[in-house]
Amino acid sequence: MNAYLDIHYGPEAMRHLIHADRALAPYIEKYGRVSAKRDPDIFAALVSGIISDGITASSAALTESRMMALCGDFSVVNILKSDAVRMRETGLSQIKIATIRDLAENIAAKKLDLSDTLHLDDDEYVAFLAGLKGVSRHAAEMTAIFGEGRLDVFLYGDSVMQQSVMKVHGYTSYSQERYDRLKKLYSPYGTIASLYYFAIAEELPRGGKRKG
Known part of the structure; x- marks a missing residue:
């Protein structure tokens, strides 16, 4: 099994978010410091991100298990030696299987190096992953957070996140403009804001797909 690591951030992140967003501040004070784990194996984290894309959290957990x-x-x-038919039986779509196997083949052939990314800032890193064949923005953002542990990734393509944002801010709809404004407010701790919105999501009614 991979050794999971904590996503590290200090009290300055919480202070920044409290001062940046009065609507989010009460939830930060309510929950205190939220913790999350990341998988330092970036390929494994990306596979998990692809699995979770477009389905509910419970379905993603079942398929991943x-x-x-x-x-x-x-x-x-392990991915390359696994039978594609049996992978399909886990609940993965043909498109996701093809994406995961294509990534594995390119890494094995040394056509793709997921570790050569230290020179990229957080937005560039998400764009790099989302530019890979079959990888959505949602999967890229999830990998940036729960793989690399990057601190300034405010999720956009996650429907659970969007529902939480709408609850906190009283929005009846969510738009790119509203996302851009919040992303700017939360920077350089967009990831930590995302973690709080995930915590808030635990209070929301269950149901619906996770949109990537």
């Missing part, structure tokens, strides 16, 4: 039972750790070697 089935994939883990089939493949073991989400390593390039």
